[in-house]
Amino acid sequence: MNRLSLSEHGPSVLVAALSAAFGVSVLQFVGVISQALTADRVTGNSGTVAIFLGIVALVFIVIAVYVGAIVTANTFSTIIAGRTRTIALLRLIGSSARTQRRAVAREGLAVGIAGTLIGALVGTGVTAATLAVGVAAGFIPGGVSFSLVSPVLILPMVAVVLTTWIASWVGSRRVLVVSPMEATGAAHEQSRAEASASKARTAVAIALFVVGTVVLVVAVIVGLVNPLAVLIGVVGGLLSFTGLVVGAHLVMPVALRFVGRLFGDSAPARLAAENAVRYPERSSRTTIGLVIGITLVTMFAVALQSYQNLLTAARDANPEYYEGVDEAFATTLVVFSILMGFSALIAAVGMVNNLSLSVLQRTRELGLLRALGFTGRQVRGMIIAESAQLTAASVLVGLVLGVFYGWAGAQSLFGSLNGSPGFVAPDLPLPFLAGVVVLAAALTLVASVGPSRRATRVTPVAALALD
């Protein structure tokens, strides 16, 4: 059982590879841009631009690696839940819980190394290919010979290996509470210990959120007179958002229940709603990655849109100040959406993986439902509804948070702009919203294809014969 199984760890390798590829590729692009700037002396203050780019890149990479770590921790804890019987058996014949957990962490380290190496190669490939296309198309000056390999690339790689390793350690916490007795008894519903979060954690989460929100409100008000208020806003935003992520177990089940109610009252829909919150801790972790991704993307879309609205209002007041500033917006939005969207992609991989693992662990129950009269179509409907609920709840929470943070950011930065009306209402660009909805629908379907096929293929007899 200590051997790496690709079907179990494939998704974690993929997540590590995506994070590493992203980190390596973004740094390589930053390198290429600063090399191009250095070659082109006209730009002058290229040093400042390079440092600024470096900081932005760092922020994006940290976010992607962080989301990847949450996803991996969650995947590992789901895998452990499915292995309870095996672990209990090994405990029964004398293996200590700590040995067991260390074995899981070793798997995590191997997953991290494998994923990072694959990711670094793929990321470098993507950069090289983009560069070749860019030079051919004339976007990038062709005279300079760019070097893609640089010592700084080690940083994201090491970060991904370490976070994957730590994530596997955190995710394998449940190994410690598996009792050897669980190997002997009949298969029971997993203990709900997983569901209970400590009071201290809840208190920290609430404190962070409240303080962060207050700071953010202060930033918005100060922003009316001074653009530096955005720095206060960043602190407030980080605090309150960290509070939300730490307290995901308080927020997400509520959102999931709310969305679940929208799916109607049929037996498959109600069971799906119950399944989505069966392990509140697990579903919170499954969805929070996606929430982070959607929040970030939305935040930038709203901030840019609000900025544009402020500018428009300001320009109407004194037209001579603002000429030709519109053009950059569309490009900036697209680039930032792609960079931010990458975290959402990593989170989506985690969601797909978690849904399929949890369906796999529910085989027995699906067999019971089939025996009692669930048709194949009803089972499929139930799994699609569950997938839709997870996605819809994440998107909903992400949109609400993103709109708020984006608006607060724009307001604190540009509220004091010459000719600005003071406050503008938050504005969500419609094409952006449509894009998010379409992608969410696609994710729902993609996430449910594998699990629902597997679930309907199981015959009731085979499922019930499982022990």
Place this chain on the structure above:
Amino acid sequence: MWRTGRFPSVGAMENSAPQHGNPADLVARVDGLGKTYGAKDNQVAALLDVSLGIRRGEFTAIMGPSGSGKSTLMHIMAGLDSATTGRAWLGDTEITGLADDALTVLRRRRVGFVFQSFNLVPTLDIEGNILLPFELDGRRPSAEERAWIDQLVGSLGLGARLRHRPHELSGGQQQRVAIARALATRPDLVFADEPTGNLDSRTSREVLTLLQAAGREYGQSIAMVTHDPIAASFADRIVFLADGRIVRDLGKSTAEEISSLMLGMERAA
């Protein structure tokens, strides 16, 4: 005490012809049923030419050692599995070769199940579990059905547990919920697969008495698969399977009689 007049003699063990009776009195029957597993050159036969009728209103036990084919027989009769050869009926409906969806609806409306363990959906409360067969059918129980369910819940002592989740109940209580669910739709036939396999002997007796009462008081037909002679002694009729064939078909017997018969079969094997 052997009421020999009703039993086939021990010498007739091989191929004792099952009593088919009048098909109108049979709630389920199978004819010439065979089931083999595995590829052509590596076939294992679970059932060989089994013909059996389950009589309406009777509590029938299907007994046999592990691997005798009793579970396979139950699965085919309940529409959970398909036979390799032969035919099966539930009431007047031939279920051989029915499509999966048709079989599913048939199970939902006309069959009840009590399994050894994992009977209940963990995410639903007790009432939700009992009402599940109705909800799967997309309907609410009628007033008459509601009254019947209330009566079941009351007599099974589950009234105070309706809002609880399965994991909050003891094994015996969970089996009672499964029985309530199985009886709720007044199915043609309730299949019980080792319903006491996970219970202590006192709780086992309670559950068996409940099944027996369901037969006697409500005329519910029940087919129970078991390898426990005590469990089988609660039944009105006991059908013995060994190596995929019916070898005995007895009326009501005591646990001692059933045990010694089983031991005799073991020795003969």
